Amino acid sequence: MTTQTASRYTAEYSKIEAKLPGGLLPWLRELRNDALKQFSGRGFPSLREEEWRYTNVSSIEKNLFEPRLEPSDQQIDNDWLKNYRLADCWQIVLVDGYYSAELSNLAGIPKNVTIKSLNELLEADAEQVEPYFGKAVSIDEHSFVAFNTAWFGDGAFIRIPAKTLLDKPVQLLHVVTDPNRLAATRNLVIAESMAQAQMIETYVGVDQAYLSAAVTEVFVEPNADLTMFKLQCESEKAYHFGGTYVKQSRDARFSHHNFAFGSLLARSDIHVDLGHASECNLNGLYLGIKRQHLDNHTRINHLEPYAVSREVYKGVLDDRARGVFQGRVVVAEDAQKTDSEMNNRNLLLSNDAEVDTKPQLEIYADDVKCAHGVTVGQLDEKSVFYLQSRCVDEETARNMLTFAFANEMVTKIKQKSLHDLVLAEVLKRFPQQGITQDWL
Known part of the structure; x- marks a missing residue:
């Protein structure tokens, strides 16, 4: 069934291919073609794939979500949008997958910091993009990455130069305004040596069915410190795939806070490769109600010695909602002195709510300290009784x-x-x- 849907998307691809950015760049054209072949051959991920065994995306096949081929001229309700604009932040806004200069706010950004539309940069200075694009995640990762690589229309390019400290966060605000819209975005974030910054990804949209498909590649260079937040509070009729793929260099520090609240069906990937003596912290909270399905997939690859990782994800599921946590820590043979902890805790508020949790440790080194823990349960009745005894x-x-x-x-x-x-x-x-x- 998934390959049938892939053929529908593939047939439509020929109509939009010429209008996608980077068509004159041989390296990007070749990568798009390879991604299209990969997606056409495999279709969307299926339950037969181990890392998708708890998430059935067949409901996406009922719609052929259409990408926008140019920036939208549709007026946005500013009173609604201001609810998601964060104070004391620089903002880059993507509407239906395309950069909006009118809605973005980059006033006062240091001149040596680059924050631009990926589409515009591919036309004006593609040499800044090529060394990073597709280097943190391969189209072989899974079909949604291949799908995004072939279909993306725009995105954000953010580079923080060496030794630069940003005194305000950068908010990347994704907005979908149309029903049945495909908003496919590709983002690149580079924190150069000894830079320090915070970035906030926010996903919102109209109360209709649509598909957000975003891939963010992140590079944290030696001694840099980058903190990222992701708030996904899209329509409860929408579908969401968001992947953040990170490469950390020696002594780099990276933290990610993932808040998954919206969408009918959402999948969030956070994959991190750790270098020598680097540090990684992953925190997450997923709240599911009604018939929501929220899937969280994390992978921490300890590739070199002395790296430290900490991970805490919590889930609350009510009604007939379903949560998924798949956390995987891989310690390579050369990654001696690794220190890693992973914890997943889940609270079920309804007898019909469900959670599937699968923590994994793959350890190929012999001098490491690794641990993981999982809990699934309901509210402690003794605690409820204690509060009742206090009126x-x-x-x-x-x-x-x-x-x-x-x-x-x-x-x-x-x-x-x-x-x-x-x-x-x-x-x-x-x-x-x-x-x-x-x-x-």
Whole structure:
């Protein structure tokens, strides 16, 4: 079935190929062609693939999502959009997959920092792009990466020069305005040696069915420090694939905070390759309600000695929602003195909610310290009873305990405007009785 859908997309591809960026660049044209062949031959991922065994994407096959071939001239409701614009941030806005200069705000960005539309840079100075494009993730990774490589229309290119400290985060705001739209974006983020920066990816869209397919390649060079946040709060009718693929050099530090709240079906990949004595922290929170399906796939590759990784993902599932966590840590033979910990904790609020969790450690070195832990359960009735004994009614007690479980991940956000936005999105998904944002 997936290959049938692939053939539909492949047939449509010939109509848009000439209008996709980079058509005059031999290296990009060849890569797109290879990606198209890869996708056409395999189709979308199927349940037969081990790393997709818990996520059925066949529902995507019911629609042929159409890409936009040029920037949108559609007016956006600014009152709605301002809810997702973060204060004290530079902003680069992508509408239906294309850069919008009108909606972006880069005033005051240091002159030596490059933040541009990937499409425009491919036309004006492709030599900046070629050394990085496709180097953090291959089209062989899986079909969604090949699909994105063939179909992407635009994206963001962000380079922070060596020894540069950005005093404000950069927000990359993805907005989808049309139903049945394919928004395929490709982003490159480079933090050069001893640079320090924060970046926030935010995904929002209209209350309709559409497909977001985004790939972000990240390069953290020696002694650089990069923190990234991802907030996915798209329409509950939408489909989302977002992959972040990271290469860390010696002594580099990388942190990622992933908040997955929206979409009918969403898949989030976070894959990191660690260099010598580098550090990586992955944190995540996924909240599923109704019939949402939220899949989180992480992979940490310890390739060289003395690297440290920490990972904590938490999930809350209600109604008939389903959550997936697949966390994999691979320690190469030469990666002695590795120190790695992984933890996944899940809270089920309904008898019909479900979570599939699969932590994996693959260790090929003999001098390492690695651990993982998983919990799946419901609220502790003793804790509920304790709060009731303090004059708290049962419903409020359950709300408070559920919120406290999730809020542990929210409190890790130190940037106030982002913290407040994530907190507001969390409270939307919890019963409001007994919880007031003003307390927090």
